[in-house]
Amino acid sequence: xxxxxxxxGPRRPARIGICGLGTVGSGTVNVMARNGEEIAARCGRPxxxxxxGARRDNPACDTSALNISREIFDxxxxxxxxxxxxxxxxxxVARELVLTAIRNGKHIVTANKALIAEHGNELFAAAxxxxxxxxxxxxxxxxxxxxxxxxxxxxxxRIEWLAGIINGTGNYILTEMREKGRTFDGAxxxxxxxxxxxxxxxxxxxGIDAAHKLVIMASLSFAIPLAFDRVYxxxxxxxxxxxxxxxxxxxxxxxxxxxxxxxxxxxxxxxHPTLIPESRLIANVNGVMNAILVNGDAVGPTLYYGAGAGDxxxxxxxxxxxxxxxxxxxxxxxxRVPVSGVAEGxxxxxxxxxxxxxxxxxxxxxxAHDKPGVMSQVARICSDQGISIEALxxxxxxxxxxxxxxVILTSRAKEGRLRDAVAEIEALDTVEGDVVRIRVExxx
Amino acid sequence: xxxxxxxxGPRRPARIGICGLGTVGSGTVNVMARNGEEIAARCGRPxxxxxxGARRDNPACDTSALNISREIFDxxxxxxxxxxxxxxxxxxVARELVLTAIRNGKHIVTANKALIAEHGNELFAAAxxxxxxxxxxxxxxxxxxxxxxxxxxxxxxRIEWLAGIINGTGNYILTEMREKGRTFDGAxxxxxxxxxxxxxxxxxxxGIDAAHKLVIMASLSFAIPLAFDRVYxxxxxxxxxxxxxxxxxxxxxxxxxxxxxxxxxxxxxxxHPTLIPESRLIANVNGVMNAILVNGDAVGPTLYYGAGAGDxxxxxxxxxxxxxxxxxxxxxxxxRVPVSGVAEGxxxxxxxxxxxxxxxxxxxxxxAHDKPGVMSQVARICSDQGISIEALxxxxxxxxxxxxxxVILTSRAKEGRLRDAVAEIEALDTVEGDVVRIRVExxx
Ligand SMILES: NC(=O)c1ccc[n+]([C@@H]2O[C@H](COP(=O)([O-])OP(=O)(O)OC[C@H]3O[C@@H](n4cnc5c(N)ncnc54)[C@H](OP(=O)(O)O)[C@@H]3O)[C@@H](O)[C@H]2O)c1
Ligand SMILES: NC(=O)c1ccc[n+]([C@@H]2O[C@H](COP(=O)([O-])OP(=O)(O)OC[C@H]3O[C@@H](n4cnc5c(N)ncnc54)[C@H](OP(=O)(O)O)[C@@H]3O)[C@@H](O)[C@H]2O)c1
Numbered sequence: 001x002x003x004x005x006x007x008x009g010p011r012r013p014a015r016i017g018i019c020g021l022g023t024v025g026s027g028t029v030n031v032m033a034r035n036g037e038e039i040a041a042r043c044g045r046p047x048x049x050x051x052x053g054a055r056r057d058n059p060a061c062d063t064s065a066l067n068i069s070r071e072i073f074d075x076x077x078x079x080x081x082x083x084x085x086x087x088x089x090x091x092x093v094a095r096e097l098v099l100t101a102i103r104n105g106k107h108i109v110t111a112n113k114a115l116i117a118e119h120g121n122e123l124f125a126a127a128x129x130x131x132x133x134x135x136x137x138x139x140x141x142x143x144x145x146x147x148x149x150x151x152x153x154x155x156x157x158r159i160e161w162l163a164g165i166i167n168g169t170g171n172y173i174l175t176e177m178r179e180k181g182r183t184f185d186g187a188x189x190x191x192x193x194x195x196x197x198x199x200x201x202x203x204x205x206x207g208i209d210a211a212h213k214l215v216i217m218a219s220l221s222f223a224i225p226l227a228f229d230r231v232y233x234x235x236x237x238x239x240x241x242x243x244x245x246x247x248x249x250x251x252x253x254x255x256x257x258x259x260x261x262x263x264x265x266x267x268x269x270x271x272h273p274t275l276i277p278e279s280r281l282i283a284n285v286n287g288v289m290n291a292i293l294v295n296g297d298a299v300g301p302t303l304y305y306g307a308g309a310g311d312x313x314x315x316x317x318x319x320x321x322x323x324x325x326x327x328x329x330x331x332x333x334x335x336r337v338p339v340s341g342v343a344e345g346x347x348x349x350x351x352x353x354x355x356x357x358x359x360x361x362x363x364x365x366x367x368a369h370d371k372p373g374v375m376s377q378v379a380r381i382c383s384d385q386g387i388s389i390e391a392l393x394x395x396x397x398x399x400x401x402x403x404x405x406x407v408i409l410t411s412r413a414k415e416g417r418l419r420d421a422v423a424e425i426e427a428l429d430t431v432e433g434d435v436v437r438i439r440v441e442x443x444x
Numbered sequence: 445x446x447x448x449x450x451x452x453g454p455r456r457p458a459r460i461g462i463c464g465l466g467t468v469g470s471g472t473v474n475v476m477a478r479n480g481e482e483i484a485a486r487c488g489r490p491x492x493x494x495x496x497g498a499r500r501d502n503p504a505c506d507t508s509a510l511n512i513s514r515e516i517f518d519x520x521x522x523x524x525x526x527x528x529x530x531x532x533x534x535x536x537v538a539r540e541l542v543l544t545a546i547r548n549g550k551h552i553v554t555a556n557k558a559l560i561a562e563h564g565n566e567l568f569a570a571a572x573x574x575x576x577x578x579x580x581x582x583x584x585x586x587x588x589x590x591x592x593x594x595x596x597x598x599x600x601x602r603i604e605w606l607a608g609i610i611n612g613t614g615n616y617i618l619t620e621m622r623e624k625g626r627t628f629d630g631a632x633x634x635x636x637x638x639x640x641x642x643x644x645x646x647x648x649x650x651g652i653d654a655a656h657k658l659v660i661m662a663s664l665s666f667a668i669p670l671a672f673d674r675v676y677x678x679x680x681x682x683x684x685x686x687x688x689x690x691x692x693x694x695x696x697x698x699x700x701x702x703x704x705x706x707x708x709x710x711x712x713x714x715x716h717p718t719l720i721p722e723s724r725l726i727a728n729v730n731g732v733m734n735a736i737l738v739n740g741d742a743v744g745p746t747l748y749y750g751a752g753a754g755d756x757x758x759x760x761x762x763x764x765x766x767x768x769x770x771x772x773x774x775x776x777x778x779x780r781v782p783v784s785g786v787a788e789g790x791x792x793x794x795x796x797x798x799x800x801x802x803x804x805x806x807x808x809x810x811x812a813h814d815k816p817g818v819m820s821q822v823a824r825i826c827s828d829q830g831i832s833i834e835a836l837x838x839x840x841x842x843x844x845x846x847x848x849x850x851v852i853l854t855s856r857a858k859e860g861r862l863r864d865a866v867a868e869i870e871a872l873d874t875v876e877g878d879v880v881r882i883r884v885e886x887x888x
Contacts, residue, residue: 031601039600041667041787041790042599042667042782042786042790043599043787045778045787143740143742143743143744143746144746145592145593148589149589149597152767153581153589153761154764155763155764156475156479156762156767157760158478158479223482223485281728284725296760297478297479297756298759299586299750299756300587303747303748303749303750304747304748305745306744307744312744313742313743316601316742318600319599319600319742320596320600323596323600327778327779327781328775330779331775334489335774335775338486338488342486343486343487343489346485
């Protein structure tokens with residue numbers, strides 16, 4: 001009740017400075033202009049853009065009435081700015097910009113997953129020292145309020161695991177491959193044409209972007225430091241239409257997932273293509289959409305679905321953060337939601353389980369010569385490693401083909417043992433080339 | 445920065461008093477005991493149950509170490525209680541209890557949708573006057589953080605519409621009817637046996653419970669007062685397996701939805717069975733699970749899925765509210781999220797669109813004599829009302845049956861015009877009995 005008097009009059013506007021006027025920056029300016037009145041009503045005070053730092057104008061938004069500086073560091077130095085909104089991307093200049101703004105006592109809102117995943121521990125510590133906050137809802141899954149859900153909505157839970165489709169480009173490619181029978185390269189080209197994929201698609205397709213987002217969600221879910229260098233990351237460029245078809249036959253969909261899970265021995269952190277039973281809701285999330293399935297000990301499974309990218313969808317998350325911070329400008333730091341999800345000292349060490357120790361099931365596709373005995377050899381190798389075969393598809397060889405594809409679903413097994421079994425299978429005379437191996441998760 | 449000193453030492457515990465030790469009360473006690481340490485770390489202070497008001501013990505939870513009063517109003521009067529958690533249900537005593545607690549300066553957490561939907565305007569005003577808050581996440585869709593998502597996560601959006609499966613009992617019944625071919629009565633009996641439905645299932649099956657929840661979500665989404673008496677409500681007891689089957693044939697699922705939508709002429713508020721295209725994610729939400737699809741102008745469609753009821757799932761939401769309130773005990777009222785979603789004076793009048801003015805499409809099932817000319821009569825009646833026929837199924841009459849079921853999907857039309865058309869169709873000599881009419885929503 002200490003500031004009862006603040007109830008009396010209207011509060012002064014919260015003053016924000018936006019750095020970067022690209023896709024997300026222009027989206028933020030546009031949505032704030034369009035919905036400004038409603039946003040102020042919800043925030044309890046007006047939110048004013050007092051400065052924008054941008055090297056050049058962006059025709060996607062009208063900034064004629066706004067104060068623009070061509071030097072983004074002006075915004076970090078501007079004494080009129082309460083909240084610096086970092087939307088330049090990258091990790092070098094962005095880190096410097098954010099650290100400078102924090103030193104100058106500004107709160108931070110950012111959409112930059114790479115920055116948070118790679119430098120978050122350092123930035124959070126700097127912010128805590130200065131008593132300011134860093135908000136990063138837009139850094140994970142665009143407009144889906146997943147950070148808020150994990151950090152506040154599920155606060156009563158011990159989160160057991162989460163699994164997310166957190167890269168729209170990858171999901172678009174896998175969806176096109178399945179629905180239109182395209183090859184990986186064909187679907188990627190299509191994604192590039194539509195602007196869903198960058199000219200250099202490595203970040204999206206090889207799982208680095210997903211790893212950034214996974215690390216952020218895992219840190220909040222399991223109260224561990226951000227550990228980007230500890231994520232096991234596998235991309236989707238090796239997925240073929242053939243595997244998508246076989247997965248279908250077995251009742252599964254292939255999705256590129258970021259998975260985090262608590263185990264007695266440490267936290268699992270992994271990004272890889274995954275077979276999911278088609279009856280799961282998340283298996284039916286298609287196109288560029290994102291979804292995260294989170295399992296809490298009290299609430300059970302919950303799922304959050306929406307656009308993972310796009311100018312206005314991402315702006316939606318940026319503005320939610322701005323409002324949270326704007327509303328609590330006068331609050332003591334301990335009255336705000338802690339940046340890392342837990343109050344200082346509340347994180348645990350965050351041992352990450354080595355990938356060899358991860359237990360899961362596998363889809364294996366083996367190219368075998370059509371000779372008797374292959375299957376019994378494969379079964380023996382698996383059984384020696386304590387792995388059993390749960391399902392098997394064997395088609396007739398195509399006309400004139402000597403090789404038959406043998407598709408197997410295994411029981412749950414340690415990754416290390418599976419790897420040994422696969423090496424032995426690949427060494428068989430009756431088997432040609434590499435065994436395709438995709439992990440399978442029931443998510444139930 | 446005014447209370448920088450609060451950073452120095454640990455904060456005193458937040459002291460809560462729980463009234464009602466039934467399903468949700470015992471769940472809350474159990475989860476708080478099990479996860480107390482993590483909850484304190486996330487909250488930034490311990491959360492202590494200083495009193496429980498319960499007429500009798502509940503063997504589902506261990507309260508031997510807790511201070512129990514047999515009189516719930518003791519909790520509202522207890523000067524040591526910061527936050528009163530109302531879990532008794534009902535609207536008479538609960539209203540009195542909450543008003544008393546507010547008068548005594550306590551914050552409120554409640555899971556009571558009937559109380560909020562029917563008396564929320566009064567309670568919110570009383571709380572605002574006293575500078576305390578009322579939190580009600582658990583009142584809608586159990587463990588799904590939908591209130592938080594609407595009120596905070598999507599704060600940058602003008603929410604256009606929302607549609608929710610917000611009654612688990614109803615969704616269980618419709619799922620059983622579709623998947624197992626059960627009748628409505630058979631599925632209801634099954635739900636009762638499993639404890640998913642009450643002995644008197646009226647609240648769930650006739651849509652009253654869903655209407656309570658819809659009104660709460662609509663108030664937050666559209667910044668309007670709570671308007672329970674303005675919701676159009678239709679239950680699922682008239683749905684037959686036959687209609688579920690025909691819907692399937694047409695590529696739709698029947699779900700019991702609560703729908704809110706902004707229009708130029710007012711807000712739509714309606715609860716009724718609805719055909720949804722099977723490709724929509726929400727069409728695949730089955731069993732007792734809940735999901736809410738929310739469409740914001742910036743973010744586009746987002747969906748929130750999880751358990752809508754159950755002891756611990758609901759406790760998850762109760763605890764999230766407790767933590768929010770506990771963290772901000774020392775905050776000025778305007779630094780907290782506004783109870784109604786907008787700061788005082790921010791609500792608009794909230795005109796509700798009369799049901800006759802609502803525009804949607806329809807599924808019609810007509811029992812017609814197998815005579816030439818019926819279809820042209822029906823088509824003419826529709827056309828006279830400006831309604832066109834988009835799809836039609838007509839099966840052969842069953843052996844020895846004189847009546848053929850004619851199933852029609854109409855174009856979008858005003859409810860009033862459709863009603864007139866249906867009355868004319870029912871008056872035809874060639875048509876027997878009532879026309880079955882179920883609304884269709886693309887939700888795209
Ligand atoms: N796009 C999405 O859908 C999306 C979704 C979620 C999160 N994000 C994140 O949001 C951030 C911004 O993404 P974006 O898509 O908006 O990127 P973008 O379209 O490339 O925009 C970046 C903007 O920052 C400016 N900028 C970059 N480096 C700068 C520097 N050193 N000095 C001054 N200005 C600089 C660029 O100016 P120039 O044009 O002059 O180079 C450009 O205006 C990234 O961290 C991204 O990961 C994006
Ligand atoms: N169950 C769910 O899954 C769920 C989900 C979401 C929201 N909710 C809401 O949560 C609230 C509680 O539901 P619930 O399922 O926990 O109900 P419940 O199992 O019937 O428990 C209600 C408790 O309140 C006590 N109580 C009721 N009236 C009282 C009075 N006048 N004085 C003293 N004690 C009284 C009851 O005591 P006695 O046993 O002595 O009668 C009982 O212990 C309701 O508002 C409900 O709508 C429930």
